[in-house]
Amino acid sequence: MSMHEFHGKVKNIEDTPFGYTMSLIGGKWRMVILYLLAENQTIRFNELQRMIGTITYKTLSRQLKDLESSGLVIRTEYPQIPPKVEYSLSDKGSSLIPILEAMCEWGIDSQMY
Numbered sequence: 001m002s003m004h005e006f007h008g009k010v011k012n013i014e015d016t017p018f019g020y021t022m023s024l025i026g027g028k029w030r031m032v033i034l035y036l037l038a039e040n041q042t043i044r045f046n047e048l049q050r051m052i053g054t055i056t057y058k059t060l061s062r063q064l065k066d067l068e069s070s071g072l073v074i075r076t077e078y079p080q081i082p083p084k085v086e087y088s089l090s091d092k093g094s095s096l097i098p099i100l101e102a103m104c105e106w107g108i109d110s111q112m113y
Contacts, residue, residue, distance in 0.1 A: 024070045029055055029063045031100060034089065037073065038097045042088040072096070 013019040025031050029052070036051050037043060043051075049060050064087060067073040072093035078084040089097075 024067075024072060025096065027063070029059065030067060031103075033060075033063055033067060034072065034093060034096060035100050037087060037089045037093070038100070042076075042086045044084070044086055048087065067093070 014023065025034065032052060033048065036048060040047075040051075045060070045064070049055060049057065052060070055063075064073060064075070068075050070092075071090055074088050074090050074093075076086045076088070078086075
């Protein structure tokens with residue numbers, strides 16, 4: 001299925017596969033989070049926040065919860081004191097990585113030096 005199949009038929013972009021995909025990965029931070037999880041396999045909250053740098057605690061927490069509820073991220077909590085929580089990509093989340101890599105390739109190819 002491609003975008004061409006919807007040409008002239010789209011009344012609401014949210015009703016298309018493209019709209020569904022963008023609802024999962026759209027926004028300022030979600031693709032960044034997915035990319036960093038792909039690069040690091042498993043990562044703790046504070047490490048992720050440090051790697052991103054400019055994201056607030058509240059925003060990162062909300063984005064991770066949304067990605068988890070979408071089935072893209074797995075949250076693993078270890079019963080210890082202090083609590084330890086790690087995040088990793090689910091199989092569904094990992095299936096997006098080729099798309100993110102293609103976007104990186106596009107960025108490399110289209111940069112003007």
